[in-house]
Amino acid sequence: MVNRAATGSARAPRRKDGLSRERIIRTAIEILDSGGEKALTLRALTVRLGTGYGAIYHHVEDKGDLLATATDEVVTGVLSGVVAEADPRAALRGLALGLFDAVDAHPWVGAELSRQPWRPGLLDFYESVGRLVAALGVPEHARVDAAGTLVNHVLGVAAQNAATARLLTDGDTGADTDTDGNTDREAFLGDAAARWARVDPARYPFVHAAAARLGEHDDREQFAFGVDIFLTGIAALR
Amino acid sequence: MVNRAATGSARAPRRKDGLSRERIIRTAIEILDSGGEKALTLRALTVRLGTGYGAIYHHVEDKGDLLATATDEVVTGVLSGVVAEADPRAALRGLALGLFDAVDAHPWVGAELSRQPWRPGLLDFYESVGRLVAALGVPEHARVDAAGTLVNHVLGVAAQNAATARLLTDGDTGADTDTDGNTDREAFLGDAAARWARVDPARYPFVHAAAARLGEHDDREQFAFGVDIFLTGIAALR
DNA sequence: ACCTGAACACCGTTCAAGT
């Protein structure tokens, strides 16, 4: 399948492709993105990279190390792409939505972030949130808690997102994910909505009503709404 | 604890202790509480219950089923113990803190809740939050999102709590957890604080300052603070 | 119906051996 040195005359081509820590992590991200958390096994990595286990363990400490570094990669990559805003409120909203979108695109990141919230990948995020909270006029003694609350909101939604994605893709071989797009997703969501709608309306009126409106629901909007609630609450601390 | 037909004269004692779904789940909870998520293996269960694998699978669908049911058990048990309050704000705070305390006592619950946020164990919680949010005067169209945001805050902190607990107990055999109490915990927290304090103060002034104050930090207070921020933010929706 | 436990499939990880 690799078919290297197909043409001829080439002298010594540096050796092979050159296995490196970066390439391993990049490949891991690809596997995670296409097949979900469950798809990332050391075996799958060796196959995809065309090497053995030891080669991977030579560049990477652990599977945990692998997952954590992959997560850092995605998070830092996205945060640097967030446009700077003058207004602290708008900046905070943009920052939060930036991370939301990243997790939305890579749901496994949500699971990993809630597993290890103190990873360096979140350092810049935390720092930015902290400064912006200060810029909002929050007194010093409340800044840490306020920033923590906002970060927690992001991580909480991220975890939820990951849970939904896991339900959608795990167990699946991922074979027909490409062919049909979102039939699976729709089927699942319909199923979930039906199950939620089945709760006793007499005993759970609120949940029942919420389930009925599940179709109109937009995760991103709900997330942004939550951010605004916290921003309003935080503004009152001034 | 049930102890039925304790006195004599009882005819056929029904057979042995009688392995039941309830007993399996109760034992699972014990293992999870004392040894953490990693300690719950089917093998450990068979040993503790003195049976084989098949016996367990006869009463329980899955390990997932086991974990989910155990989580439901803990959550519903605690929510029924929360005292009713007349003031919606106080009631919401009490409800949230009740779940926080439950997760604090059983950290594995936090991980499981963020893995499956739609479990029946959370139904009553979600319903109560929804009604109280309505009682606060939040307009109907915003209630679902508002309630969802609060639930997410609770689940987010719960997941974080679980992550910390996992770092503390997993890998550990749990042998000296009882003897020495919290030496391990203190050692770990000191280590974490030291690592956080090591971040570059020039590049990360906020995080660095936060790390310095990590000692005075109380998780429960920060959680309650977040709830209050949320409540303040929600009041503006009226 | 309820239980037993060997067997199976599949993990992450190690390590003597190669280049």
Add this chain to the structure above:
DNA sequence: ACCTGAACACCGTTCAAGT
């Protein structure tokens, strides 16, 4: 230094066989 791949320890789960 970097890589190979058989081997190991340990999972969750199954299933023919027992009572």
